[in-house]
Amino acid sequence: MxxxxxxxxxxxxxxxxxxxxxxxxxxxxxxFFILVMSFALEGVFEAGSKGHPIELxxxxxxxxxxxxxxxxxxxxxxxxxxxxxYEGVPLTSDKAEQLIRNGVYPLALLFEEGFTExxxxxxxxxxHEKASVYLISDPAMNVQLLAAVKGAxxxxxxxxxxxxxxxxxxxEMLGIPEGVEGPPDSMLGEMNxxxxxxxxxxxxxTFPKGFNAGRRPTATEQNIPGYTIFGVFFIVxxxxxxxxxxxxxxxxxRILSAPLSKTxxxxxxxxxxxxxNLIQITLMFSVGVMVFGIKLGHLPALVxxxxxxxxxxxxxxxxxxxLGKTEAxxxxxxxxxxxxxxxxxxxxxxxFIMPDLMKxxxxxxxxxxxxxxxxxxxxxxxxxxxxxxxxGVLLGFASFFFIVALWRFRFD
Amino acid sequence: xxxxxVVFVEDLWKNYAETxxxxxxxxxxxxxxxxxxxxxxxxxxxxxxxxxSGLIKPSRGxxxxxxxxxxxxxxxxxxxxxxxxxxxxxYPTLNARDNLIFFGRIYGLKGKRLKxxxxxxxxxxxLRDRVNQTVATFSNGMKRRLNIAVGLLHEPEILILDEPTVxxxxxxxxxxxxxxxxxNKSGVTVMYTTHYIEEAQRLCDRVAIMDQGKMIALDSxxxxxxxxxxxxxxxxxxxxxxxxxxxxxxxIGSVRxxxxxKRRVHLETGRTDHALRELLKRMEARDGLLKTLDISEPNLxxxxxxxxxxxxxxx
Numbered sequence: 001m002x003x004x005x006x007x008x009x010x011x012x013x014x015x016x017x018x019x020x021x022x023x024x025x026x027x028x029x030x031x032f033f034i035l036v037m038s039f040a041l042e043g044v045f046e047a048g049s050k051g052h053p054i055e056l057x058x059x060x061x062x063x064x065x066x067x068x069x070x071x072x073x074x075x076x077x078x079x080x081x082x083x084x085x086y087e088g089v090p091l092t093s094d095k096a097e098q099l100i101r102n103g104v105y106p107l108a109l110l111f112e113e114g115f116t117e118x119x120x121x122x123x124x125x126x127x128h129e130k131a132s133v134y135l136i137s138d139p140a141m142n143v144q145l146l147a148a149v150k151g152a153x154x155x156x157x158x159x160x161x162x163x164x165x166x167x168x169x170x171x172e173m174l175g176i177p178e179g180v181e182g183p184p185d186s187m188l189g190e191m192n193x194x195x196x197x198x199x200x201x202x203x204x205x206t207f208p209k210g211f212n213a214g215r216r217p218t219a220t221e222q223n224i225p226g227y228t229i230f231g232v233f234f235i236v237x238x239x240x241x242x243x244x245x246x247x248x249x250x251x252x253x254r255i256l257s258a259p260l261s262k263t264x265x266x267x268x269x270x271x272x273x274x275x276x277n278l279i280q281i282t283l284m285f286s287v288g289v290m291v292f293g294i295k296l297g298h299l300p301a302l303v304x305x306x307x308x309x310x311x312x313x314x315x316x317x318x319x320x321x322x323l324g325k326t327e328a329x330x331x332x333x334x335x336x337x338x339x340x341x342x343x344x345x346x347x348x349x350x351x352f353i354m355p356d357l358m359k360x361x362x363x364x365x366x367x368x369x370x371x372x373x374x375x376x377x378x379x380x381x382x383x384x385x386x387x388x389x390x391x392g393v394l395l396g397f398a399s400f401f402f403i404v405a406l407w408r409f410r411f412d
Numbered sequence: 413x414x415x416x417x418v419v420f421v422e423d424l425w426k427n428y429a430e431t432x433x434x435x436x437x438x439x440x441x442x443x444x445x446x447x448x449x450x451x452x453x454x455x456x457x458x459x460x461x462x463x464x465s466g467l468i469k470p471s472r473g474x475x476x477x478x479x480x481x482x483x484x485x486x487x488x489x490x491x492x493x494x495x496x497x498x499x500x501x502x503y504p505t506l507n508a509r510d511n512l513i514f515f516g517r518i519y520g521l522k523g524k525r526l527k528x529x530x531x532x533x534x535x536x537x538x539l540r541d542r543v544n545q546t547v548a549t550f551s552n553g554m555k556r557r558l559n560i561a562v563g564l565l566h567e568p569e570i571l572i573l574d575e576p577t578v579x580x581x582x583x584x585x586x587x588x589x590x591x592x593x594x595x596n597k598s599g600v601t602v603m604y605t606t607h608y609i610e611e612a613q614r615l616c617d618r619v620a621i622m623d624q625g626k627m628i629a630l631d632s633x634x635x636x637x638x639x640x641x642x643x644x645x646x647x648x649x650x651x652x653x654x655x656x657x658x659x660x661x662x663x664i665g666s667v668r669x670x671x672x673x674k675r676r677v678h679l680e681t682g683r684t685d686h687a688l689r690e691l692l693k694r695m696e697a698r699d700g701l702l703k704t705l706d707i708s709e710p711n712l713x714x715x716x717x718x719x720x721x722x723x724x725x726x727x
Binding site (some may be wrong): 249250251252253254255256257258259260261411412 | 462465466467468486487488490491493494495497498499500501502503504515518519520562572
């Protein structure tokens with residue numbers, strides 16, 4: 001029995017050894033995967049740390065002394081890189097919003113004019129007269145990361161404001177005429193207030209003008225498009241395997257002996273997978289709506305991006321069918337592409353916290369453009385006109401995949 | 413030849429990176445003819461079929477199907493053809509009916525006409541009671557018969573079969589051959605590739621013999637045997653035969669040593685009975701040397717051996 005086991009083992013090893021492409025995929029794929037995932041995910045755990053600081057635009061509209069001190073304090077935070085000028089020109093609020101709208105930077109901090117004066121005056125002001133700090137973010141920015149960054153910024157600013165207000169507060173408190181309870185009670189009351197209440201500063205989180213996001217997006221609204229795109233590209237394996245099986249079974253030969261063009265054969269073969277993708281997308285967004293209550297935004301725009309996304313996925317499937325000669329090659333290539341392109345494209349971690357090289361490489365994936373399109377619609381509230389560029393790029397990917405596939409494809 | 417031929421192949425070549433699979437093939441098939449393409453494995457028969465069916469693009473050459481050029485008017489040419497490929501070319505997860513429906517629709521059949529044709533072909537191949545069975549559960553013989561049924565669905569004028577009886581039991585094989593013979597007699601032109609000489613001899617009006625991509629002979633089976641066929645006496649000895657005996661055998665007919673130890677020898681002769689008597693005379697003095705003796709009368713196998721020096725199964 002041992003000899004038989006050994007004989008079978010050697011036979012399998014030989015078969016594997018002779019399929020060099022499958023072997024390459026088997027060993028290269030994990031290495032490639034580690035490299036891509038490590039570089040891409042580097043930012044996830046270290047985002048907002050010394051090694052991977054978050055870039056923060058800062059607009060100071062003559063806020064005064066307290067603002068300058070707060071900005072100095074923020075510069076010392078290793079998790080942040082403050083950007084106060086763009087191309088040599090001090091930032092304005094309009095410029096900062098434009099940069100966020102264009103996806104150049106994710107976050108901006110805006111100190112209003114007269115901030116210091118408002119802070120130093122009495123704390124018993126109505127809300128609308130309190131000093132305000134605006135945190136402007138891209139609605140598509142990861143909510144967990146945003147919350148952490150916002151908390152850090154808020155605490156630094158509040159601390160600076162409190163320090164600035166200490167003389168004023170002591171004056172107000174010591175000015176209370178009666179009783180021992182007064183100062184201790186009021187001091188205890190002060191201590192029990194939140195930092196925001198004590199500092200008297202109002203933090204307003206908003207989005208740049210031009211986005212139709214009426215509210216802050218949920219984590220689900222940010223993530224479901226990514227998961228959907230990830231799922232769509234699994235059609236590559238199914239489609240490519242089906243083509244390979246038809247070649248092996250000889251059914252292609254039989255079909256091609258009929259008065260039927262190769263074009264008709266390919267279209268007939270691809271259509272069901274295209275439809276399957278569209279059903280997949282519909283299903284996943286439906287789950288998002290019915291279970292998590294996400295808002296889909298402009299439906300025609302969503303449909304357009306989905307049609308282009310499915311075309312790109314099918315094109316890639318046909319390309320794998322053209323390149324893969326064996327089952328092992330088709331399987332290996334499909335899985336490699338599905339996972340690494342998803343990682344590169346920002347499905348698993350936002351691209352803005354990736355290293356610069358990875359950010360550039362992400363633009364070479366249809367995934368990144370599909371995600372940008374979905375985020376534009378669902379989170380930024382854009383319509384058809386604004387997603388035309390992403391759609392065009394997706395169709396460009398689809399065209400490239402189809403052209404190369406048809407050039408390399410053999411029916412025998 | 414071209415005007416009378418319903419299939420005409422002219423100077424057909426197919427080169428791959430390291431091999432010439434088809435080398436300058438030229439032949440014509442007349443309407444209603446049962447035409448055989450005989451050759452060993454690797455002779456180029458399947459490649460030729462692949463080109464005729466439109467799957468493989470030739471390196472050069474012309475093919476005409478009932479007056480239509482296969483490459484400039486493929487739709488018109490292919491409408492005349494029915495193909496029964498060497499592989500089963502069926503969808504194993506579908507049942508027989510669904511396979512027939514699909515391929516019928518590919519040929520433009522639909523509705524009542526499609527149903528009639530399905531019933532008719534199932535009758536021909538005797539699979540009527542298996543129509544709802546999944547193809548994956550079929551035996552090889554049943555798959556082969558269903559394969560033929562698919563090729564007949566659209567009532568082709570020319571039926572091309574590529575080794576349709578490979579891996580099939582004797583009973584199924586005979587059933588297949590009988591139905592093909594009946595079809596041919598009803599007017600269908602048949603092109604049939606095989607490496608079984610008995611099939612070629614039984615069915616074919618003419619046989620083209622292929623070897624290493626080239627056609628080396630073309631005639632009716634009787635014509636080929638008459639012109640090239642020799643009887644072969646296959647002799648096995650208990651010990652290596654000596655030079656004297658070899659010379660003596662050479663006087664009787666053409667000698668071919670089969671193994672290096674000179675224990676197996678083929679003697680090719682136009683007169684097997686005379687050759688056998690002479691051989692036995694010479695063996696009388698060598699008592700105990702002869703182990704076995706086998707005689708083949710002239711047939712297509714011996715024709716092939718005469719033309720190539722190798723047997724059809726020596727591959």
